[in-house]
Amino acid sequence: MKKLLKKYGERPLIIYLVAFYTFIALVDFMRSFYFLYSGPRRVTNDFTGLVLVSVVDWAFVILFMCSVSLLTKYLLMKRVSWTKIIPLHIVLSILQSYLVGFISPLLLTYELITIELGFFEKVTHTFLFNVTTNILLYSSMILIIYAYFYLQQVKNQEIRNKVLENSLIKFKLKTLESQLNPHFLFNTLNSISSLIPKNPDTAQDMVADISFLLRKFLSIDDKNFITIREELEILEYYTNILKQRFQEDLVITQEVEESILHKQIPRLLIQPIIENSIKHGFSQENKKLNIHLSIQEKEGSILLSVENNGKKIPKYPIYSNSGIGIINIKERLQALYHGKSDFYFENMSHGVKTVITIPMA
Structure with a gap:
């Protein structure tokens, strides 16, 4: 009974x-x-x-x-x-x-x-x-x-x-990240390879920086979100690698509100944008590139913008050529925020601006 x-x-x-x-x-x-x-x-x-x-x-x-x-x-x-x-x-x-x-x-x-x-x-x-x-x-x-x-x-x-949706989101994010990490590492190793014949000491420094990045990637492998402070720490080592390659032709500056450093954002959100700015910013007319990163709180959201003085976006851009990193960001933001985030590019008088707005967790 x-x-x-x-x-x-x-x-x-x-x-x-x-x-x-x-x-x-x-x-x-x-x-x-x-x-x-x-x-x-x-x-x-x-x-x-x-x-x-x-x-x-x-x-x-x-x-x-x-x-x-x-x-x-x-x-x-x-x-x-x-x-x-x-x-x-x-x-x-x-x-x-x-x-x-x-x-x-x-x-x-x-x-x-x-x-x-x-x-x-x-x-x-x-x-x-x-x-x-x-x-x-x-x-x-x-x-x-x-x-x-x-x-x-x-x-x-x-x-x-809900459980099925969360499982699908996790699977999708893992799939996207499995694409992003090898893509990032391939580009970095390619840069090191090109420097070895010319400047082996610089290449050695880049290997040290990338070894840190690999350890950091392993430590956050099971996280969809990390703090802005952690993201900037990863970015610092990545920009060190870039500066070794481009020397004085690349200047990267930051403006970040101290009060939101503990807030969480999707992991590896900024690096692909910096990479995309370099990829499309340098040209015959733009041999020196200035990139400015800004992260601030605005109306309950985190506003992240990357400005560069490089080549402007064509009037009718071919988005399929944006690169795997940018496509990856768009798909991850959609999976994580279900349309509540914003991501766009716009031309300015002196270059291009990339803007991401995400809800503040």
């Missing part, structure tokens, strides 16, 4: 049924008290019997409907057809009404009416007199039972969808 209750019992549902029928029973008792005991056409002097009938009726109906709730969950779990469930509930509603009809003749003494009737005649009389009300009450409580299970099913489905 305990296993049955544990498997099919629903405590919140039982509480709802008890609360509902307790209210109905109290109203019905007041009605019976007036019409049967204290009204102008009183039919019984047995007040104790009247109270006892109400209590036993309340207990019987609660027990019966709790059993029906167990049966209902069983039928739903077994996916029983509605063509079988509906006739079953019709039979149960009539059965409950008939069984309730036994309570009053057994416990209540009618001194002024139905004295000449036999016991089963009294039962039949009570049943027929209350059958409509009892069936309506049964139907109301069945609606509560099915509404509970329906809402529970909807809630469980939402939870399953």
Whole structure:
């Protein structure tokens, strides 16, 4: 019995049924008290019997409907057809009404009416007199039972969808990051390779910087978000590598609000933007590149901008040529913020500006 209750019992549902029928029973008792005991056409002097009938009726109906709730969950779990469930509930509603009809003749003494009737005649009389009300009450409580299970099913489905969505997001982010890290490392190693014949000491310094970056990547491998302070620490070593390669032709400056250094942003968010600025900024007309990074809080969001004085964006840019890093950022922002972030490029009088706005966690 305990296993049955544990498997099919629903405590919140039982509480709802008890609360509902307790209210109905109290109203019905007041009605019976007036019409049967204290009204102008009183039919019984047995007040104790009247109270006892109400209590036993309340207990019987609660027990019966709790059993029906167990049966209902069983039928739903077994996916029983509605063509079988509906006739079953019709039979149960009539059965409950008939069984309730036994309570009053057994416990209540009618001194002024139905004295000449036999016991089963009294039962039949009570049943027929209350059958409509009892069936309506049964139907109301069945609606509560099915509404509970329906809402529970909807809630469980939402939870399953959320878990699935989170799993898909994690999978997508891992896939994107698996693309980003080799891409970044390939570009950096390519730079080191080009420096070895010309300047082996500089290449050695770059190897030291990239070894730190590799350790840092391993330490944050299981994180989707890191603090701005951590992101800037990674960026510092990355820019050291860039400066070794470009020397005085590349100047990178920063302007970051101290108060938001502990705030979290998607990992490796800034590095691809710097890389993209260098890739598209240098040209025959722009042989020296200045890049300015700004991170600040604005209206409850983190506003991150990267400005450079390099080549401007064409009027009709080919976004497919933006590079894997920028495409990666767009897809990660969409996966993490579901359209609540912003990412765009714009031309300025002196160059190009890249802007990212993300909600502040």
